[in-house]
Amino acid sequence: MTEQTASNKFDWAGPAFKARLNKRKRSQLTLKLLGLGAISIAFGMLFLLVASLVSTGYHAFTQTHIEVEVFLDPEQINADDPNRGNYRQIITDTLVTQFPEVADDRAELRKLTSILSNGAQFSIRDEVVADPDLIGQTVTFKVPVSDPYDQLNKGLMDRETPEEFRRLKNEEIANFDILKERGMVSKPLNTALITNADSRFPELAGLKGAIIGSFYALLTCFLLSFPIGIGAAIYLEEFAPKNKVSDLIEININNLAAVPSVVFGLLALAVFLGWFGMPRSAPFVGGMTLALMTLPTIIIATRASLKAVPPSIREAALGVGASKQQVVFGHVLPLAMPGILTGTIIGLAQALGETAPLLLIGMNAFITSAPATPFDSATALPTQIFIWADSPERGFVSRTSAAILVLLSFLIMMNGIAIFLRQKFQRKW
Amino acid sequence: MNDMRKIERDVKMTDTKITARNVNVHYGDTHAIKDVNVDIADKTVTAFIGPSGCGKSTFLRCLNRMNDTIDVCRVQGDIRIDGKDIHDKSVDPVQLRAHVGMVFQKPNPFPKSIYDNIAYGPRIHGLAKSKAELDEIVEKALRRGAIWDEVKDRLTQSGTGLSGGQQQRLCIARAIATEPDILLMDEPCSALDPIATAQVEELIDELHRDYSVIIVTHSMQQAARVSQKTAFFHLGNLVEFGDTDQIFTDPKDPRTESYITGRIG
Numbered sequence: 001m002t003e004q005t006a007s008n009k010f011d012w013a014g015p016a017f018k019a020r021l022n023k024r025k026r027s028q029l030t031l032k033l034l035g036l037g038a039i040s041i042a043f044g045m046l047f048l049l050v051a052s053l054v055s056t057g058y059h060a061f062t063q064t065h066i067e068v069e070v071f072l073d074p075e076q077i078n079a080d081d082p083n084r085g086n087y088r089q090i091i092t093d094t095l096v097t098q099f100p101e102v103a104d105d106r107a108e109l110r111k112l113t114s115i116l117s118n119g120a121q122f123s124i125r126d127e128v129v130a131d132p133d134l135i136g137q138t139v140t141f142k143v144p145v146s147d148p149y150d151q152l153n154k155g156l157m158d159r160e161t162p163e164e165f166r167r168l169k170n171e172e173i174a175n176f177d178i179l180k181e182r183g184m185v186s187k188p189l190n191t192a193l194i195t196n197a198d199s200r201f202p203e204l205a206g207l208k209g210a211i212i213g214s215f216y217a218l219l220t221c222f223l224l225s226f227p228i229g230i231g232a233a234i235y236l237e238e239f240a241p242k243n244k245v246s247d248l249i250e251i252n253i254n255n256l257a258a259v260p261s262v263v264f265g266l267l268a269l270a271v272f273l274g275w276f277g278m279p280r281s282a283p284f285v286g287g288m289t290l291a292l293m294t295l296p297t298i299i300i301a302t303r304a305s306l307k308a309v310p311p312s313i314r315e316a317a318l319g320v321g322a323s324k325q326q327v328v329f330g331h332v333l334p335l336a337m338p339g340i341l342t343g344t345i346i347g348l349a350q351a352l353g354e355t356a357p358l359l360l361i362g363m364n365a366f367i368t369s370a371p372a373t374p375f376d377s378a379t380a381l382p383t384q385i386f387i388w389a390d391s392p393e394r395g396f397v398s399r400t401s402a403a404i405l406v407l408l409s410f411l412i413m414m415n416g417i418a419i420f421l422r423q424k425f426q427r428k429w
Numbered sequence: 430m431n432d433m434r435k436i437e438r439d440v441k442m443t444d445t446k447i448t449a450r451n452v453n454v455h456y457g458d459t460h461a462i463k464d465v466n467v468d469i470a471d472k473t474v475t476a477f478i479g480p481s482g483c484g485k486s487t488f489l490r491c492l493n494r495m496n497d498t499i500d501v502c503r504v505q506g507d508i509r510i511d512g513k514d515i516h517d518k519s520v521d522p523v524q525l526r527a528h529v530g531m532v533f534q535k536p537n538p539f540p541k542s543i544y545d546n547i548a549y550g551p552r553i554h555g556l557a558k559s560k561a562e563l564d565e566i567v568e569k570a571l572r573r574g575a576i577w578d579e580v581k582d583r584l585t586q587s588g589t590g591l592s593g594g595q596q597q598r599l600c601i602a603r604a605i606a607t608e609p610d611i612l613l614m615d616e617p618c619s620a621l622d623p624i625a626t627a628q629v630e631e632l633i634d635e636l637h638r639d640y641s642v643i644i645v646t647h648s649m650q651q652a653a654r655v656s657q658k659t660a661f662f663h664l665g666n667l668v669e670f671g672d673t674d675q676i677f678t679d680p681k682d683p684r685t686e687s688y689i690t691g692r693i694g
């Protein structure tokens with residue numbers, strides 16, 4: 001050191017310099033490795049989550065069906081009103097044609113009919129109502145089997161388990177195997193998962209009601225929080241005087257964004273349902289509740305994007321004689337739009353996954369038809385997952401995972417749209 | 430070329446366009462402009478020179494009340510344009526800025542098409558009754574901004590896609606599209622190459638036949654080339670104001686002398 005100061009020259013190749021160089025490289029390498037480690041852990045967790053969901057959930061994407069030839073006996077169906085008919089008997093008769101030996105044994109008969117889903121009779125009825133000319137004909141139907149047989153067919157029920165611990169007795173399994181041998185059993189894609197509403201029977205339960213409920217709730221949430229949020233943000237950022245009051249409002253909004261969602265649920269329960277007497281379980285009310293949560297997110301995102309617009313653009317517009325309002329709406333807002341949209345979609349994606357506030361306003365009811373309007377009772381995707389996760393039937397285990405996968409795919413889609421919008425509308429100046 | 434223009438320059442004794450009396454500007458606690466008094470003549474180019482941070486931009490921005498848009502900024506004193514107090518209640522700052530045009534130090538075109546950049550001002554002030562008239566205004570402004578030939582085939586392309594120098598000329602064209610009587614230019618050539626600078630200077634020379642032009646510049650040569658009057662600012666004070674020739678050849682104040690000879694700055 002003294003030598004260097006003496007000669008007033010730094011030795012760029014000396015050992016002290018080399019040591020410092022090595023130290024710098026080492027610390028940079030450590031940092032890189034730590035970063036890589038953090039990312040691998042994050043990805044590993046994500047992979048585990050998705051893998052476990054897929055490994056249990058994929059069973060729910062297929063459903064065991066049996067192809068049966070049904071004689072639509074005119075004696076059992078009222079031709080004038082096909083809605084009324086003894087379709088249960090028709091189904092029993094159909095199965096009896098496969099197993100003629102049990103025709104007179106009531107107990108055996110009951111075992112036999114338990115193979116088919118309880119909904120089978122209704123799907124046949126619906127077909128007949130749609131086309132009454134079918135009465136008197138023999139028609140081939142593909143009907144879902146009930147949950148235990150579905151589990152059996154998917155290999156989820158262990159045939160080695162002692163009979164008394166098994167849901168299906170040996171005889172029932174034998175019956176099913178006979179049908180299988182005759183080539184009547186198939187396992188097509190489970191479209192009911194999307195096209196049916198909820199049901200007590202797992203083989204019939206679907207997400208239609210939840211998806212439509214979530215859609216209405218998000219739509220309401222968007223229509224409320226987007227204009228109000230942007231309006232509030234524009235006012236606060238561009239027009240409000242900067243003083244103690246606006247500081248206080250700013251702090252409050254930031255705090256509001258961090259309030260646990262269950263609190264908003266309680267608020268909605270007390271105010272929307274309690275004071276205003278709005279309907280329980282309605283997606284509209286759910287959307288209003290979610291809007292309370294999304295608002296701060298949108299306000300914060302909008303203010304940040306407005307702030308990020310370079311001041312030179314404002315000056316340019318002011319310089320040619322634009323009013324404050326013309327500057328904001330003609331120049332600043334369009335430039336801030338990509339950021340605002342991204343923030344909004346991320347806020348909505350959060351709202352889509354929000355469960356607690358919807359539980360509090362009763363969107364976890366058991367509702368077997370999809371809502372026709374936002375004011376009808378409905379569930380939402382996360383609350384449907386909650387309900388299914390709580391159901392004792394084995395079939396709901398895989399359906400819960402499948403529903404989570406559906407929810408995740410909606411989330412990924414929304415985030416994808418956010419990224420797309422950001423890239424598409426990103427402008428340089 | 431420069432000398433020729435210097436010879437051409439005639440200091441016309443015209444009416445006073447802007448009078449400023451006891452102007453003080455504070456940014457919070459910073460006293461940026463101290464008791465400035467100045468009379469700026471019509472149809473003249475006035476140059477503001479002075480070391481960095483001395484308040485040239487600040488004073489320029491007082492003249493179109495651009496400082497109103499800065500929260501911490503306080504402007505005191507009397508500024509009159511054509512005898513009318515610009516801080517009078519009856520004066521709308523937005524209206525004022527429409528006829529006191531401004532060109533900023535950094536080129537700041539709107540991220541819109543070249544055409545819309547120019548058409549924006551005339552549109553919001555309703556200067557054109559028809560599309561044809563607007564087209565005409567746009568073409569005229571771009572021609573006067575010495576950029577028409579370069580952009581006439583791509584008027585629909587974004588103004589931000591132009592080079593820095595082209596952007597600055599676009600901004601000048603934008604500022605004159607609304608036909609202001611006063612044009613404030615804050616270091617308009619700091620981003621330009623010598624050729625574009627010469628074009629802008631030619632433009633200024635032409636503009637001053639109709640307008641009063643005030644230009645802030647760090648280039649002594651530029652001030653000497655384009656202006657008839659020069660004001661020298663130092664630490665917020667207007668130290669000396671007079672004919673450009675006199676300021677550069679026979680400065681009265683020692684501070685002016687040391688600045689133009691390169692000792693302060």
Ligand SMILES: Nc1ncnc2c1ncn2[C@@H]1O[C@H](COP(=O)(O)OP(=O)(O)OP(=O)(O)O)[C@@H](O)[C@H]1O
Nearest residue numbers: 456459461480481482483484485486487488499501
């Ligand atoms: N927005 C602002 N907020 C606070 N202080 C400011 C602001 N703008 C300018 N100032 C201060 O006012 C003084 C004058 O600044 P001004 O921009 O007018 O200088 P200038 O002469 O234009 O300098 P330059 O030649 O570097 O552009 C400086 O001390 C600066 O720090």
Ligand SMILES: [Mg+2]
Nearest residue numbers: 485486487615
């Ligand atoms: Mg400046």
